[in-house]
Amino acid sequence: DQQVKQNSPSLSVQEGRISILNCDYTNSMFDYFLWYKKYPAEGPTFLISISSIKDKNEDGRFTVFLNKSAKHLSLHIVPSQPGDSAVYFCAASVKRSGGGADGLTFGKGTHLIIQP
Amino acid sequence: DSGVTQTPKHLITATGQRVTLRCSPRSGDLSVYWYQQSLDQGLQFLIQYYNGEERAKGNILERFSAQQFPDLHSELNLSSLELGDSALYFCASSGTRLVGTGELFFGEGSRLTVL
Numbered sequence: 001d002q003q004v005k006q007n008s009p010s011l012s013v014q015e016g017r018i019s020i021l022n023c024d025y026t027n028s029m030f031d032y033f034l035w036y037k038k039y040p041a042e043g044p045t046f047l048i049s050i051s052s053i054k055d056k057n058e059d060g061r062f063t064v065f066l067n068k069s070a071k072h073l074s075l076h077i078v079p080s081q082p083g084d085s086a087v088y089f090c091a092a093s094v095k096r097s098g099g100g101a102d103g104l105t106f107g108k109g110t111h112l113i114i115q116p
Numbered sequence: 117d118s119g120v121t122q123t124p125k126h127l128i129t130a131t132g133q134r135v136t137l138r139c140s141p142r143s144g145d146l147s148v149y150w151y152q153q154s155l156d157q158g159l160q161f162l163i164q165y166y167n168g169e170e171r172a173k174g175n176i177l178e179r180f181s182a183q184q185f186p187d188l189h190s191e192l193n194l195s196s197l198e199l200g201d202s203a204l205y206f207c208a209s210s211g212t213r214l215v216g217t218g219e220l221f222f223g224e225g226s227r228l229t230v231l
Contacts, residue, residue, distance in 0.1 A: 006158075034219060041224070042224055043120070043206055043222030044159070044206070045222070046219050046221070049219065089158065089159065091159075103149055103161050103172050103174070105161065106158045106160075106161075107158050108156070108157060108158035109158055
């Protein structure tokens with residue numbers, strides 16, 4: 001059973017427009033959400049995160065929105081640039097006590113293609 | 117550069133064989149995670165080690181095992197390999213200062229091809 005779902009395998013957006021990537025989760029114990037970006041032949045890199053106590057977090061062109069009641073989060077990129085073309089993974093974690101960061105549960109990813 | 121080093125980058129082997137993938141975490145990071153990415157699949161969590169101790173297990177097959185050594189590097193051992201084990205295997209590490217946030221730093225991955 002997939003606990004983190006990204007239902008759009010790919011998304012094509014015109015350069016300069018807004019890209020919206022969606023993610024749904026089923027585990028109500030998740031309390032921290034992250035987006036990772038992955039280029040071909042590279043490992044995923046952290047992009048932006050949000051704690052469950054917030055509903056929005058913004059970092060430059062990237063904003064993540066969290067709707068806890070709907071168990072849904074989204075990543076907005078505006079304006080979209082050619083370098084944003086990559087696979088975006090949504091991930092979630094459950095806090096643990098005793099030190100050490102938590103393992104992450106990932107979605108299958110959405111391939112974002114920015115068209116000139 | 118994430119600071120996480122994985123070797124080898126590519127590996128081709130035959131069914132039934134055994135391989136070892138190696139990971140050096142970022143300097144100072146105590147946690148090491150292994151993930152598997154198969155074709156059209158997301159990153160599947162395999163196992164986590166924290167300061168030498170196994171901390172969490174995901175969908176890791178019994179044919180697979182891992183360990184974290186005193187110098188904090190980790191190895192993932194895959195045995196009795198099957199065609200379906202062909203995948204990209206990622207190692208990630210996390211720093212103690214990020215306790216609870218879940219942010220991971222990934223290596224570039226080891227691509228395993230089983231023929």
